Amino acid sequence: MDYTERLRRLAINDASLVDGGEDTAVAALLDPVLDPRTRALVRLAALVAVGGAVPSFGAQADAAVNAGATAEEIVDVLFSVVPVTGLPRAVAAGPKLALALGYDTTEELEQQPVGDKA
Structure with missing residues (x-):
C-alpha cells in the first residue's frame, strides 16, 4: 500500500x-x-511531545538500543525536538529518558556538593 x-x-x-x-x-x-531503529527514535520523540510515562521511555529506549541506536543518538532525539516541543517538555522528559538509559539524574544531583552548579 x-x-x-x-x-x-x-x-x-x-x-x-x-x-x-x-x-x-x-x-x-x-x-x-521505516527501519526499526528509526521507528524507535521517532517514537521516543513522540513520547517527549506527549509527556510519556517512564515505562514507555524504557520500552522505546530498549527498542532503539536493540535496533542499533547509541545512547548519544537517543539523547540527541531529546535535544532535536526542543524547537518543536519546547524546552519544558524536554526538561520533563530528561529524567525519564535518563532512567531508561540506566542513569539516575536525581541520585547524581544529590551527590553534588552544595553550591556546585556544574
Missing part, C-alpha cells in the same frame, strides 16, 4: 487499519517503511 493510500485511510478513519479487517491494511501496519 503506498503512502497516499495510507494517508487516505487515516483521513477517513478507516477502522480496518486497526481491527485487521483487511489484509492490505494489516500489511501497512506490519510492514512499515
Whole structure:
C-alpha cells in the first residue's frame, strides 16, 4: 500500500487499519517503511511531545538500543525536538529518558556538593 493510500485511510478513519479487517491494511501496519531503529527514535520523540510515562521511555529506549541506536543518538532525539516541543517538555522528559538509559539524574544531583552548579 503506498503512502497516499495510507494517508487516505487515516483521513477517513478507516477502522480496518486497526481491527485487521483487511489484509492490505494489516500489511501497512506490519510492514512499515521505516527501519526499526528509526521507528524507535521517532517514537521516543513522540513520547517527549506527549509527556510519556517512564515505562514507555524504557520500552522505546530498549527498542532503539536493540535496533542499533547509541545512547548519544537517543539523547540527541531529546535535544532535536526542543524547537518543536519546547524546552519544558524536554526538561520533563530528561529524567525519564535518563532512567531508561540506566542513569539516575536525581541520585547524581544529590551527590553534588552544595553550591556546585556544574
